[in-house]
Amino acid sequence: MKKKLIAGNWKMNGSLTSNEALLQALVAGVADKECLVAVCVPAPYLAQAQGLASGSGIDVGSQDVSQHESGAYTGELSATMLKDFGVRYAIVGHSERRQYHAESDALVALKAQRALASGITPIVCVGETLAEREAGQTEDVVKRQLAAVIHANGHCISEIVVAYEPVWAIGTGKTASPEEAQQVHAVLRGQLKAATQHADRVHILYGGSMNAANAKQLLSQDDIDGGLVGGASLKAPEFLSIIAAAC
Numbered sequence: 001m002k003k004k005l006i007a008g009n010w011k012m013n014g015s016l017t018s019n020e021a022l023l024q025a026l027v028a029g030v031a032d033k034e035c036l037v038a039v040c041v042p043a044p045y046l047a048q049a050q051g052l053a054s055g056s057g058i059d060v061g062s063q064d065v066s067q068h069e070s071g072a073y074t075g076e077l078s079a080t081m082l083k084d085f086g087v088r089y090a091i092v093g094h095s096e097r098r099q100y101h102a103e104s105d106a107l108v109a110l111k112a113q114r115a116l117a118s119g120i121t122p123i124v125c126v127g128e129t130l131a132e133r134e135a136g137q138t139e140d141v142v143k144r145q146l147a148a149v150i151h152a153n154g155h156c157i158s159e160i161v162v163a164y165e166p167v168w169a170i171g172t173g174k175t176a177s178p179e180e181a182q183q184v185h186a187v188l189r190g191q192l193k194a195a196t197q198h199a200d201r202v203h204i205l206y207g208g209s210m211n212a213a214n215a216k217q218l219l220s221q222d223d224i225d226g227g228l229v230g231g232a233s234l235k236a237p238e239f240l241s242i243i244a245a246a247c
């Protein structure tokens with residue numbers, strides 16, 4: 001069985017001082033844990049996180065990556081730059097990027113492709129809004145979002161991580177029930193199976209108000225291979241409890 005992956009998404013939070021305390025607590029708390037752990041930090045803190053997490057088994061990730069290789073793209077971060085800082089994962093297509101930065105399925109697919117080309121594992125986020133769920137469109141939406149990435153990445157698709165994050169559950173305290181989440185994860189697994197014979201290797205994470213109280217049940221579902229954790233990843237005891245539930 002593959003190890004579960006618990007990835008923290010700090011979003012636009014942190015400071016040199018608070019990051020240091022958080023990372024030191026995480027490093028102390030993950031020692032000899034049997035699962036994969038990562039923190040996706042704001043870009044200015046990549047070097048700090050890499051330094052503090054070095055040798056601890058905690059991987060460092062970014063929260064985005066440019067679809068371009070290099071050049072006149074002010075404000076963008078290239079995959080090769082991220083690689084320079086030891087970045088292992090890059091979140092792509094987070095719903096906050098899709099919503100506030102108008103990122104399309106096609107753009108997300110290009111970003112995933114760019115990350116893979118530099119040896120960075122893209123964490124591809126998919127998920128429906130509340131209106132889409134209520135209209136019975138959940139499966140169509142997540143399949144459309146993942147299909148774009150499969151189409152652009154061909155046989156490399158077994159190298160990605162997928163995160164199912166229902167938009168209505170992100171930062172709201174509302175979580176998909178383990179059964180609701182599993183149902184969507186099974187759909188995504190099926191879609192990956194149609195694209196690669198290595199679909200079982202792919203981590204499919206759940207994200208959306210995962211916390212110490214609900215993690216164990218979510219993570220016990222067949223196709224839930226870990227979590228992408230926002231708010232609860234900013235508090236060491238809470239994040240470590242989720243990690244403990246996964247290991």
Ligand code: PGA
Pocket residue numbers: 009165169170171172173207208209210228229230231232
């Ligand atoms: P949340 O965020 O855990 O705060 O709901 C998850 C995410 O957006 O990745």
